[in-house]
Amino acid sequence: MLDTIAAPAAVRAVERGGSADAMWAEVAASGFLDALVGEDAGGAGLPLAVANALWQELGRRAVPLPVGETMIARALLAAAGRPIPDGPVALAVAGQDRRTVVPFGRVAHHVLVESEGRLHLVAAASGDPEATGVTGDLSAVMRWDALPGADAFAAPETGLRALAAVLRAALIAGAADRLVEMTAAYANERIQFGKPIGRQQALQQTMAVMAEDAVAARIASQLGCGGAFPPSLAAAATAKSVAGKAAARIAASAHAVHGAIGISEEHDLQLFTRRLHAWRLADGSESYWNRRLGRLRLASDTGSVDFARAELFPA
Template identity: 40%
Template structure:
C-alpha cells in the first residue's frame, strides 16, 4: 500500500516542483496556486481517519511521502499540514484547505505570543503551536511576520498580539510541538540531502576537467562517497524518528535522536556538495542553494542540536542504573507492531 501511495504522490509532485517553480515559490510567487495543486492530490489528509475522508495512516506510513516531498523540493509545509490536520480532526475541527506550519512557543511577554523562524510560516495560513498542555491554532493573517534568516520569502518569525487570536484550542496532555518538529524536520533534511546527493553525482558526471569527468578523480569520488554515507545515515535516522507504530505523534527521544543525527549529517553534506560544485553551486541559476539553505534552516529551528542532545542526556541520567548501551538498546528503538501467531 505504501509503494502505491508513494508512486501516486511522487509522480505528479515532480511535475509540479520543477526547478523554475521552486525558484518562483522561494521568491514568494505562485505559492498559493502550487499549494492548491498539491492539496488537490489528497495526500495532505492521509492521516485523517477514513470516516473523515482520509486514509487512517500512521506517522511511519507518512514518512515516505514526506521524504518524497522534501526530495522534490516542495517549499510548503506538507508533512506539517498533514499532522496538524490529524490533530485538529481528533477534536472534531476541520482545518480548511490552507497550509499549516508547526512551531514550539518561543516567547510570551505581555500577552504577545512569538514563534521564531518557523519554516513555511510566510506561506502558511495557520501555525499550530503547543502551549500549556494544549494545541493552539493561530492564524497568520493579522499576525506580524518577520522574514526568516535563510528563506525570507518562505519562513518567518511570527508574533501575535494576544492569545485571543487563537482560532482553536485543543487540550492535550503533553502537547509538544518541538518533538513534532524534530521528527518532521529530520525527514525534511533527509529528503533534501537525497536531492543534494543526486545533484552532486550528476554534476560530477557531466563536468569535465583535464579531458575527463571530475567524478573520475579519486578525491572527488572520496568526497561523494562520504556524502552518500551521511545521506544514508540521515534517512535511517529520520525513519527512526517517525517510527510510531500507530498514530501520528512521535516518541520524543526517537525524534530527538533523528534530529540530532540528521543535523550532524547536514553540515557535512552541505559542505561537500558545495565543494564539488564549486562557484556554480552558490549562483541563482543552480538549485543547489535552495536545498542547502533548507538544511541550515531546519538545523537551527525548533529543537536545535544542543536541545536534542540535552533531552537525550537528561533521559539517560534519569536512569542511573542503565548503561549507555542499555539505554540505546531499550529506549532508542522503534516499536515493533504485534504479529498474530497462528494456532
C-alpha cells in the same frame, strides 16, 4: 505529481513572492493531507512510517509549501474534534516572549501554535509575519501577545516540537539524497585536466562520506517515524540530531565539489543546501536534541543498548 508542480522554476517563483495557490490546489486534491487523520474522521489513518516516505519526497524536490506540517495539524485537529481549515497550516512553538521563527510562515494561511502545553489554531496574519531577511527563505518571524483560548486543546505529551522534528529529519533526508545524486552527476560531467573530476580520489572520498551521511539521515528519519503518532521524545531527538549533523556536512561537501557554480542563484544546488541549513536549525538544532536525549539516557538505570532498544524499537 511533485515533479509536475514543484519544478525548480516553480519553487523559485514562490520564493520570489509568486502565488502558490495552484500548487496547493494540486496537493489538496491528491488526498495526502488527510493521510494521518484517523479513518473515523474521514482520513486514511496511515502510520508515520508511511508519511515519512512522502515527506522525504517533499525534501527531494524542495517543495515550497508546508505540506507535512498541514498533515500533522489536520491529524491533531481531527483527533481533538476541532474544525479543520482549508489551506496550508504551519507549526510553531511560542517562545517566552511569544516571538518565534515559523518555517513556511510566509505561505501559510493558518498556524498551529503551542503555548504552555496547549495548541491554538490562529490565522497566520495574526502573528504579524515578518521576513527573516534570508534570500528566498519562506520562514517568517511571528509574535503573539495573546492567543485565543476558547478552542485551545492539549498538546501531545511530547509536545508539538517532537512532531515537527521528525518532519524536518525526513525533509533533510530527502534533500540530502537529491544532493548526493546532483553532486555525483556533476562530478562525472565536469572535465578538468582532460578527465572528469569524479575520477580524482580526493573527490571520490568526499562523495563517499557524503553518501554515508545521507544514508545516516535517512535511517534516522525512519527511526523517528517508526513508532506511534506522536513519536516518542527519544525517537524525535535521535532523528533530528543525526539528520541535523549530517545536513551541515552534506551541504558543505556538495558545494566543495560544485565549486563556484554551486553558489550562483541560477544553479539548483542552492535550493537544497539553503533548506538543509534552515531545517537543521528549525525546531531545535542537534545540540538542543542531544541535550534532551542525554537527559533521558541519564534518567534510565538500564544499559545503553537496552535503553536504545526500549526507546527506539518499542514492541
